[in-house]
Amino acid sequence: MTVQVRFLPNDVTVAAEVGEPLLQVADRAGLTIPTGCLMGSCYACEVELEDGETLRACISSVPPGRSEMTISLFVDPTW
Template sequence: MPSSVLRIHWPDGTTSQATSGSAWLEAARAAGVTIPTGCLGGSCGACEIEVNGRMVRACIATVPPARSGELRVELASDPYW
């Protein structure tokens, strides 16, 4: 599936656009949203976000394509971070 521009709904109520295949941390930074990070290698889980109900590690994941053209992001809540 070719890259497409998606509307992203962030936990703080803002929306932004990002291209599918772009890095989650870059998409968040461009939107002014801070995603907590730890190891930046995918092993610690500090950067876990929920994207349309699916957990991903933002430091190693990319924005997926979506048929609807929209994604809803929630920050994972870990009491240890």
């Protein structure tokens, strides 16, 4: 199943498959999500969904059950 993933503030949308890693989706969209540990414990890759839920992109993938999702990228200046 294809999900339309929209990245803010860049307003870039890319088609992704359910289960595709978020870091890979962002890379295909030409965007970089900062990473640190790649295990989710440092929170460098934290992104926010449209409903306010936060995810650690390095350990998250495109979820099932939706046709589109919006991800807000924010950067921690310490990374």
